[in-house]
Amino acid sequence: xxxxxxxxxxxxxxxxxxxxxxxxVPERSGGDLARPNDxxxxxxxxxxxxLTRQGRVMYRQPDGRVITAVERIETPNGITLSPDxxxxxxxxxxxxxxxxxxxxxxxxTAEGRLFSKMDDGEAKGADGMTIDRAGNVYxxxxxxxxx
Numbered sequence: 669x670x671x672x673x674x675x676x677x678x679x680x681x682x683x684x685x686x687x688x689x690x691x692x693v694p695e696r697s698g699g700d701l702a703r704p705n706d707x708x709x710x711x712x713x714x715x716x717x718x719l720t721r722q723g724r725v726m727y728r729q730p731d732g733r734v735i736t737a738v739e740r741i742e743t744p745n746g747i748t749l750s751p752d753x754x755x756x757x758x759x760x761x762x763x764x765x766x767x768x769x770x771x772x773x774x775x776x777t778a779e780g781r782l783f784s785k786m787d788d789g790e791a792k793g794a795d796g797m798t799i800d801r802a803g804n805v806y807x808x809x810x811x812x813x814x815x
Contacts, residue, residue, distance in 0.1 A: 706747045706796055708756075714774050716756060718744040725758055727775035735775050741767060746797035746807055757783060759794035759807050766794060766807055766814075786814045 704726075707717040713730040716737055725738035725747065738744070738758060746759035749771075756769045756777055764786040769777035783805070786794050791810030798806050807814045 705745055708747050708749050710749060710753055710774060712774050716747055716749070716775075718747050718758065720745055720761065725756070725777075729775060737775050737777050738769055738780065741780070746795050748797040748799045748805065750799060750803055751801055757797060757799070757805055759797055761794050762792055764792065764794040764809065766797070766805065784814070786812075 703719070703721065705718040705720045707715055709715050715728040716725055717728075718725055720743050723739070723741055723744065724736055725741065725744055726734055727737040728734050737756070741758060741760060742763055743761040744758050745761040746757075746766075748757050749755070750757070754771055756771055757766055758769065758780070759766050766783045766786070767780040768783040769780040771777055784807075786807065786809045789811060793808075793810035794814075795808040797808070800806070804815055
């Protein structure tokens with residue numbers, strides 16, 4: 669998967685041994701020039717990605733349709749799924765917080781709840797995230813990795 673934030677798109681080229689099939693996440697979401705930040709792919713082949721400036725998380729369904737999965741989150745940045753894909757975790761860069769959203773169905777979430785706050789000084793930066801098989805969430809901050 670090739671992630672081109674500066675070009676406002678994500679591309680993924682699938683190889684079957686002989687052919688290539690590009691898959692492109694749209695360059696515009698809701699009419700805005702939208703620069704994707706981070707992404708996570710679910711077991712269905714759908715892609716969740718953050719739009720930091722727009723305060724949204726988008727979802728590209730396997731059939732290519734794009735929907736908004738989360739609205740009105742301050743500076744969303746990092747993103748990851750729980751191992752059982754029942755929760756979507758999103759870091760909010762400026763307030764240095766992580767939110768958890770229950771997934772109702774792929775691309776559709778319930779109202780989020782504050783999962784954790786990061787305190788590593790004055791610097792901004794709840795950034796990239798990952799999760800382990802036990803469900804422990806790790807989020808990169810300006811100076812530390814938070815769990």
